[in-house]
Structures are given as C-alpha cells and as structure tokens.
Amino acid sequence: MRRSDSTDDEFAEFVAARSPQLYRSAYLLTTPSHAAEDLVQTALAKTYAAW
Numbered sequence: 001m002r003r004s005d006s007t008d009d010e011f012a013e014f015v016a017a018r019s020p021q022l023y024r025s026a027y028l029l030t031t032p033s034h035a036a037e038d039l040v041q042t043a044l045a046k047t048y049a050a051w
Helices: 005-030 033-050
Strands: none
Touching: 005 033
C-alpha cells in the first residue's frame, strides 16, 4: 500500500523536529555515538511502519 505524500511529509517533519532529542536520549543509553545513531534509526524505521 502506497503512503500519501502528505503522510511522508508529516513523518519527515516529525523526524526533523525530534531527531536531536531522540539522539541525546539514545546517546545516554548507549554512549558510543554510532550505537546511538543505530538506535535512533531503528526506532524511526519502526515508527514509520506504524505511522
């Protein structure tokens, strides 16, 4: 099923607004920056699937 462009735009806005906070939280949980980036990417991928 194809998502609408507006849904993709809304998710992109969400990612742009929340990524810094998500990264900071992930960094506190994992410490290495690459692990934090992986954690945020995984969380956003799962969020997009449910969006």
